[in-house]
Structures are given as structure tokens and as C-alpha cells.
Amino acid sequence: MALALTDEQVQITDAMAGFAARHGGLELTRSQFDELAAGGRPGFWAALVDQGLHAVHLPEHIGGQGGGLAEAACVIDAAGYGLLPGALLPTVIAGAVAATAEPGTGTERLLGDIVAGHPATLILPQAGQLRAAAIDGGWSLSGAVGPEIGLCGAERVIVSAGTDSGALHWFVLDTATAGVHVAAQTPTDLTRDVGVLQIDGVRVGVDDLLTGIDAVRARCIAVSLLAAEAAGIARWCVDNVVAYLKVREQFGRPIGSFQALQHKAAMLFINSELAAASAWDAVRAADQPVPQHHIAAAGAAIVAVCRLPELVVDALTMFGAIGYTWEHDLHLYWKRAISLAAAVGSRSEWAHALGDPSWPGRDFSIEIDDVEPDFRAIVASALDRAAQLSNDTPGRQNPEYAEFWTGPQRTALADTGLVAPYLPAPWGLDASPVQQLIIDEEFEKRPNLVRPSLGIAQWILPTVLAAGSDAQRSQFADPTLRGEIGWCQLFSEPGAGSDLASLSTRATKTDGGWLVNGQKVWTSSAQRADWGALLARTDPDAKKHKGIGYFLVDMTTPGIRVRPLRTASGEEHFNEVFFDDVFVPDAMLVGEPTAGWSHALATMANERVAIGAYIKLDKESELRTLASRSGADAGAVRQALGEVRAGSNAIGALAVRDTLNRLAGHGPGPASSVGKVATAQIVRRVTADALAFSGRAAMVGGGEHSAVAQSLMMPAEVIGGGTVEIQLNIIATMILGLPKN
Structure with missing residues (x-):
């Protein structure tokens, strides 16, 4: 995806992409390698400046376009795609950092020069610092810094210099000044120059001093x-x-x-x-x-x-x-x-x-305080009333966790549509993406108010509401929302895992209903579920995706036998479920007898999104604990934790972009599919790293939060909702459009 999110940013990206197609061109670039390495300006530079694409982020009062860093990033994104040669990137970076300096003669002059088309570059302290000594009327600078891209062709250079007292100052240099020497280096990137700056006692005036630049912020802008x-x-x-x-x-x-x-x-x-x-x-x-x-x-x-x-x-x-x-x-x-x-x-x-354990987490909140105040007030009032109540009964879906408990508080939230606000009324609020964010914010303001969870039912109930009969909706919706019914999903079979349409469990028509025979496997919560959503083949002669029914099955029906499956972790998280002439009434068939596959796809879509969100929860606890300890591996553990956090934050950013896109009225993108695979990779990496750094302690099992315990639970999270390989198939054929094999 391109970085552009708003319509204006899309237009900027398209403009830069069109410019690169007209004026760049890799064949032209290939003919100019020597000139580019020496810092020569590409032939299109004047046209680029005329369009102001190098200054979209600079203030209007000095001739810029008045945009922000996001608009500059759109230009650079498109230029990178087109491999546009020359000084655009270093010039945009220099302008962005200069724009953070305090107003003054030097700042205004530098920004004006950049807008006018003078190529510029920024040399961060990480590339070396000059030495600065105060003299009458200014400063004397000495030293060598670099290498830096764009330095050979730059006419203005922002540098940092340290004083004997340890203070750091920022200056702008004119490369035409006597005593300023730039030595060209052989560039790795054949489309840009690289140089080293060396100066010895060059005098600069007070107007060449840029004040107010934060070194950390400057580096972050450059990295961005x-x-x-x-x-x-x-x-x-x-x-x-x-x-x-x-x-x-x-x-x-x-x-x-x-x-x-x-x-x-x-x-x-x-x-x-x-x-x-x-x-x-x-x-x-x-x-x-x-x-x-x-x-x-x-x-x-x-x-x-x-x-x-x-x-x-x-x-x-x-x-x-x-x-x-x-x-x-x-x-x-x-x-x-x-x-x-x-x-x-x-x-x-x-x-x-x-990977510093003391660093705060990335703030992915979306500020919408001034949006739909009347709706927010209604939600706040309902939550305040519910907060005065409590729940008193373990939930049927999962009695171990407070978010599944039932009682007056949950009933109050269900009655106001706040258990699953995305559902249509009267069961939810048919909440828009903006309204869902408002509800999220209001729950977060009340940490003592338990937000209910539907668990597995959040995948099943939307299908029942959308495709079920009035009687089914009446029977199941409210009790499920109140947590009075527990569900399981009876889809997978020993011979039909990822290829779900190959299922062999059969539903044979009989008087008043169907007789179900077969076996399901990997079924979570079957041992305590009241009802199950079942896929069974209703027409053995139809194509495998066509002859499937979607049934709602009372798990106490005679002929159902549940056998727990003990996994490598020693826990019994899954079950096998056997059906021996199990009678399911006609009233429990959802939709048409052969329409079950489309209902299953809807359920699995909900499941994959839900599991993706679940995996985004804190999975680094053991690695974080190891990183907080001293020892020979402390640095390596901290680095591993940083890599994991970088990946987790990228997924979080992807989710925020997807949310903002939906808030703008666009449909869902590929974020859920990308997030599913990416989070699976992170879970695998975290558990592998935690085991590797646990050393001899990994010989001792036990402790649900130990690295060994987390590693043994990892496959359940990685495989749940469909294997990574199936998700890769979906991305390749349905998103990228590659031919099916």
C-alpha cells in the first residue's frame, strides 16, 4: 500500500508518481551514474522545484505548500517507487528538520533557499559532530563528518557541533564557503551521491545558528x-x-x-x-x-x-x-x-x-472526542448505570474469566446493545466504526467496569442473526448476549481441516429434521457448550461447496459424545465430538439445506478477525521478564524484545490505518489477513527467543507463565482460525490475483 490515506495525500502521491514517470526513467538514470555520483543535478530538478513537490511540507509564508510531514512522506514514497535519482530525499529531510527550529533569520533564510530549489542535506550527530568554538560575532567550526547521502550536490548543509562544555548546537553551512570541503565517495546507490564533509576553522555567523532543534526529534524525522x-x-x-x-x-x-x-x-x-x-x-x-x-x-x-x-x-x-x-x-x-x-x-x-523494558508502549489511540457528542453521552450514561450493578454467576461460555460472567450488570449492557454494539438493532446498536471507537473509549474510562465478551459466540451469533429464522434469533440472541448460553463450533474434521469443504459428517433428511452421523475434531469448549454450530453434508451428490448445511445443535442431544483431546501442553483445550444418529429438528437448520458453505465463510471471517485481535494481546511477558534481568545475555534479550516490539507495533499501525480507512467510509482492506500471518510469526518468534534465553531453566517444566509453558501453547494460537499456509493462499489468489493452481 501507498502511505497516502486522505484524498489530498492520494493526489500528492499520484502527482509525484506521474512526475517520476515523465522525468525520471531508469534508462535515463543509467546514463547519468557518473554525474549523479559527483552530485550533479538531474535534468528534472528545475521542473520538480517549479511544481513545489520538494516543499509540500514547508510553510506557505516562505513559499512552501503548507502541508505536513505526512504529505512529504507521500512524495518520498512515490519517488522511491519510481527510483527518482538525485537530491530530493535529503533536501526534504533537511527542510523538515529546519522547520522544527525556532523562528529566526537563519531558519527563514534556509527554508527560503530550500523552497527556491537549493539542494540541502542534514548530517545527524550519529554521522559525526563538528567542534564549535565561540568567537567574536559567531562561531568557528572544525572537524570531519559523514559519509552522508546528497552531500556532494548540497548547497546547504545542516550540521551539529559540540562545544568544550558539552553543549550541542545546530548550524547551516553554505558549501560554497571557503574552507568547506566535500570529498565524493563511491556510492553504493548508483542514483545518488555520497560525500564526507571536512572543515577547519570555518567562521559562521549568529544567523547561521539554528536554535530549538531537538536531536532526537531530528533523527526521528529523518528516519520517518x-x-x-x-x-x-x-x-x-x-x-x-x-x-x-x-x-x-x-x-x-x-x-x-x-x-x-x-x-x-x-x-x-x-x-x-x-x-x-x-x-x-x-x-x-x-x-x-x-x-x-x-x-x-x-x-x-x-x-x-x-x-x-x-x-x-x-x-x-x-x-x-x-x-x-x-x-x-x-x-x-x-x-x-x-x-x-x-x-x-x-x-x-x-x-x-x-527493547528497553521501561519504555512505554506505542500509543495507537485515535482522538475523536468532539465527534457525535449526543451518542457519547448516551453511551456514558448507560455505562454509568451498569457500573452500579455487578455480575454474580460464572458465564456458560467460559466460567474462569470475569468477562464471561452473567448477572444484572451484563444484562443491563446487553439490553442497551453495548455487549456487541456492531450487531444490528435490537441486539446491538448497528454502531458505525466511529461509534464503536466512542464505545471503546468510554469503556476504557471505566476500568472497574467489566466489558463482556461473547467468546466463540462472536463468530457464530452474527451468522444466526443474518441468515437464521425469526424463531432462531428469538431463541438464541438475547441469552447469548447475556452470557446464559455457551457455544462451540463444529466445523473441523480429521479429514477436513483447512480444506473444510471436504467434510464427511452427514445430515440425512428424516421426518421433522435430520439425522447427523460423523466426527468433529479440534472443537474448543465442546465439553461445556450448550449449543454448537455444525456443518454437515446434506447432499452427497452436489459439488463439495454446494451440498452443506449449517445447523444449530443442542449439545445435550442423545447420540453426541465428547472426548477431550490432551495437547502437548498437557491441557485439554480441544475435543473430539462424535455424532451417532443425532436428531436435529428442521427448526435448527440455518437457511437453506445446501447454503451452509456461505454461512461458514461468514463465521470463519469473524473468527479470523477475532483470533487476530486476540494474538495482538501481550505475548512478550516472558521475554520482557528476561530482558529486565542482568546477565551475559541481557543485551541480546533486550535486542530480541525490540525486534518483537517493532513487529507488534507495525501490526498495530496497520490496524489503526484500517480503522481510519473505515472511518472515512471505505470498506475493509487486507489488514486482517496480513495481521493474522504477521501475528503468528511474532508468537513463534517470542516463544523461540524466550526458550533460547531461558538456558538451563527450560529443562524444568511447570508454571503457566514459563517459557516452556508458553512455547507448548504456541501452536494453538498459530494454527487457530486457519493455518498460515491457507491464509497465504488467500492473499496470493484473492488479494494479489495470482492464478490458482
């Missing part, structure tokens, strides 16, 4: 824009790989129909989406306090930039040998990816910072 370009490169890789897989043929068919390549393409897409989400989050965080921007930038540095070279290599392997040739464009993107990763700094440094 580097990540924006990385996101554009990742998107180019996905688009071009998918196009190639659709047309390249081997063995008489497109190679995109080979499952191995479909899965690789799907993973490339997932990693590209996470890169874009983390870059977008870093840009978004520029309007938040510095600590939050630091967290978001650290995640973007790791997910979007540092992992980009490997992402490009993944793309190269799908092109095969042709992608490794000099004539193919891919190596230019690969080299730029390497250069970006170098510019952003050490991946281990970012991971070590993000």
Missing part, C-alpha cells in the same frame, strides 16, 4: 522519511514480482500458479504492508511527544528500512537469474535499499533501544 522511501521500494518489488509471476510460464503454465511462489509472493506482500504501516506510523508520530515519535521511528527503522535489503533479495529470487543481471532494474533498487539501511543506522542499536 527514509522509511517512507523504503515503503515505496517495497511496493515496487511487490507490483513487479506479481506482474512477472502472472506472465512467466514454465511447464506449460504461469509460474504464479505454483504454490511455493504464491506463498513467497504473499510473504513479500505482507512484509511490504508492514513496512508501509510502520513508516506511516513514524510519520504520524511527528505530531506526538518525542518519546512516542522515538518508539515509532525505532519500529520503522527496523521493519521498513533495515529489513528492506532482504525484502529486495526475496523479490530477486522470484525473478530468478534474470533479476540478478545488470540490465534488470532490480539491482538499482537493491543498492538503494542497502544505502537506506546504512543511513538509518545500526539495526541492533534501534532494537536495543526499543
Whole structure:
């Protein structure tokens, strides 16, 4: 995905993409490698400046477009996709950081120069600091810093300099000043110059001092824009790989129909989406306090930039040998990816910072305080009334947890539609995405008020309400919302797991109903469920997706036998369920006898989204505990925790983007599918790291929160709701449009 979210940002992205297509061009770039390495301006620079694309984020009063960092990131995203050569990225970064300085003659002059088209660059303290000594009328600067991209062609350079007292100051240098020397280096990225700055006793005036620049904020801004370009490169890789897989043929068919390549393409897409989400989050965080921007930038540095070279290599392997040739464009993107990763700094440094156990979590809240005040007041009043009540009975769905308990408080919430507000009235509030966010906020303001959960029923009840009869809705809706009914889902079979439509459990028509015979497996909560949602084959002669019925089964019916399944963890979380001539009345068939597959798809869609959200809960507790301890592995554990947090934050950012997109009236995107796979990877990584760093302690089992216990529970979370491989198939064929095998 592109970083653009609003209509205006989409227009900016399209404008930059169109400019890159007209004025860039990789063939033209190839003919200018030597000039570009020396800092020469591309021929399109004047046209770029005329359109103001390099200054969309700078104030209008000095000639900019008046946008923000998000608009600048859209320009850089599109330029990265088109591999536009030259000084655009370093100039945009320099302008963005200069715009954070306090108003003054030097700041205004620098911003004006950038708007006028003078290429600029920023040298952060991480690339080296100059030494500054106060003299009459200004400062004397000395030292060498770099390498830095865009330095050879820059006419203005923002540098930091330290004094003997340890103070850090920021200055703007004119590279034409006597004593300022830039030595060109051989660039890894053939489309940009790289240089080292050396000066010895260069005098600068007080107007060349930029005050008010925060060093951490400056670095975060630079990383945010580097990540924006990385996101554009990742998107180019996905688009071009998918196009190639659709047309390249081997063995008489497109190679995109080979499952191995479909899965690789799907993973490339997932990693590209996470890169874009983390870059977008870093840009978004520029309007938040510095600590939050630091967290978001650290995640973007790791997910979007540092992992980009490997992402490009993944793309190269799908092109095969042709992608490794000099004539193919891919190596230019690969080299730029390497250069970006170098510019952003050490991946281990970012991971070590993000893995600090004392760092706060990333704030993904969406501020909507001034939206629909009347609705908010109604919700607040209902929650306040419910908070005066309590629940007194363990819930049928899961008696161990307070969110499933029943009683006056839950009944009050159910009666006002606040247990499942997304459901249609009268069972819910038919709440819009904005209204659901308002409800979330109001619950969060009342931490002592237990928010009820439907558990498995949240996957089943929407199907009953949408496709069931009036009698079924009347019988099941209110008791389920009040927590008085527990449910299980009777879908999977020993011979029909991921290929659910291959189920063999049969429902044979008889007087007044159906006789069900067969076996289900991996059924959670069957041992205590009151009712189950059952898929059974009603027409053995129909195509496998057509002859399936969706039934609601009373789990106390004679002929049903539940046998617990003990997993590797030693727990009995799942069950086998056997049906031996089990009678199900006609009244318990949902919809038509052969329409069950469409109902099942709706239920599974709800399930995958719900499980994805569940896995986003805190899964790093054991790793966090290990990171807080001293020892030889402390640094490595902290780095591993930082990597995990970077991935988790990228998924969180993806969810926020999806929510904002829905708030704008758009339909759901691929976020749930991407999130499902990405969270499964994180769960696997967390448990593997926790085991690895537990050392000899992992020889001792026991303790539900130990690394061993969490590892043994991991498959239930990773496989639940459908295996990763099935989700990759869905992404490859339904999202990327690759041919089915």
C-alpha cells in the first residue's frame, strides 16, 4: 500500500508518481551514474522545484505548500517507487528538520533557499559532530563528518557541533564557503551521491545558528522519511514480482500458479504492508511527544528500512537469474535499499533501544472526542448505570474469566446493545466504526467496569442473526448476549481441516429434521457448550461447496459424545465430538439445506478477525521478564524484545490505518489477513527467543507463565482460525490475483 490515506495525500502521491514517470526513467538514470555520483543535478530538478513537490511540507509564508510531514512522506514514497535519482530525499529531510527550529533569520533564510530549489542535506550527530568554538560575532567550526547521502550536490548543509562544555548546537553551512570541503565517495546507490564533509576553522555567523532543534526529534524525522522511501521500494518489488509471476510460464503454465511462489509472493506482500504501516506510523508520530515519535521511528527503522535489503533479495529470487543481471532494474533498487539501511543506522542499536523494558508502549489511540457528542453521552450514561450493578454467576461460555460472567450488570449492557454494539438493532446498536471507537473509549474510562465478551459466540451469533429464522434469533440472541448460553463450533474434521469443504459428517433428511452421523475434531469448549454450530453434508451428490448445511445443535442431544483431546501442553483445550444418529429438528437448520458453505465463510471471517485481535494481546511477558534481568545475555534479550516490539507495533499501525480507512467510509482492506500471518510469526518468534534465553531453566517444566509453558501453547494460537499456509493462499489468489493452481 501507498502511505497516502486522505484524498489530498492520494493526489500528492499520484502527482509525484506521474512526475517520476515523465522525468525520471531508469534508462535515463543509467546514463547519468557518473554525474549523479559527483552530485550533479538531474535534468528534472528545475521542473520538480517549479511544481513545489520538494516543499509540500514547508510553510506557505516562505513559499512552501503548507502541508505536513505526512504529505512529504507521500512524495518520498512515490519517488522511491519510481527510483527518482538525485537530491530530493535529503533536501526534504533537511527542510523538515529546519522547520522544527525556532523562528529566526537563519531558519527563514534556509527554508527560503530550500523552497527556491537549493539542494540541502542534514548530517545527524550519529554521522559525526563538528567542534564549535565561540568567537567574536559567531562561531568557528572544525572537524570531519559523514559519509552522508546528497552531500556532494548540497548547497546547504545542516550540521551539529559540540562545544568544550558539552553543549550541542545546530548550524547551516553554505558549501560554497571557503574552507568547506566535500570529498565524493563511491556510492553504493548508483542514483545518488555520497560525500564526507571536512572543515577547519570555518567562521559562521549568529544567523547561521539554528536554535530549538531537538536531536532526537531530528533523527526521528529523518528516519520517518527514509522509511517512507523504503515503503515505496517495497511496493515496487511487490507490483513487479506479481506482474512477472502472472506472465512467466514454465511447464506449460504461469509460474504464479505454483504454490511455493504464491506463498513467497504473499510473504513479500505482507512484509511490504508492514513496512508501509510502520513508516506511516513514524510519520504520524511527528505530531506526538518525542518519546512516542522515538518508539515509532525505532519500529520503522527496523521493519521498513533495515529489513528492506532482504525484502529486495526475496523479490530477486522470484525473478530468478534474470533479476540478478545488470540490465534488470532490480539491482538499482537493491543498492538503494542497502544505502537506506546504512543511513538509518545500526539495526541492533534501534532494537536495543526499543527493547528497553521501561519504555512505554506505542500509543495507537485515535482522538475523536468532539465527534457525535449526543451518542457519547448516551453511551456514558448507560455505562454509568451498569457500573452500579455487578455480575454474580460464572458465564456458560467460559466460567474462569470475569468477562464471561452473567448477572444484572451484563444484562443491563446487553439490553442497551453495548455487549456487541456492531450487531444490528435490537441486539446491538448497528454502531458505525466511529461509534464503536466512542464505545471503546468510554469503556476504557471505566476500568472497574467489566466489558463482556461473547467468546466463540462472536463468530457464530452474527451468522444466526443474518441468515437464521425469526424463531432462531428469538431463541438464541438475547441469552447469548447475556452470557446464559455457551457455544462451540463444529466445523473441523480429521479429514477436513483447512480444506473444510471436504467434510464427511452427514445430515440425512428424516421426518421433522435430520439425522447427523460423523466426527468433529479440534472443537474448543465442546465439553461445556450448550449449543454448537455444525456443518454437515446434506447432499452427497452436489459439488463439495454446494451440498452443506449449517445447523444449530443442542449439545445435550442423545447420540453426541465428547472426548477431550490432551495437547502437548498437557491441557485439554480441544475435543473430539462424535455424532451417532443425532436428531436435529428442521427448526435448527440455518437457511437453506445446501447454503451452509456461505454461512461458514461468514463465521470463519469473524473468527479470523477475532483470533487476530486476540494474538495482538501481550505475548512478550516472558521475554520482557528476561530482558529486565542482568546477565551475559541481557543485551541480546533486550535486542530480541525490540525486534518483537517493532513487529507488534507495525501490526498495530496497520490496524489503526484500517480503522481510519473505515472511518472515512471505505470498506475493509487486507489488514486482517496480513495481521493474522504477521501475528503468528511474532508468537513463534517470542516463544523461540524466550526458550533460547531461558538456558538451563527450560529443562524444568511447570508454571503457566514459563517459557516452556508458553512455547507448548504456541501452536494453538498459530494454527487457530486457519493455518498460515491457507491464509497465504488467500492473499496470493484473492488479494494479489495470482492464478490458482
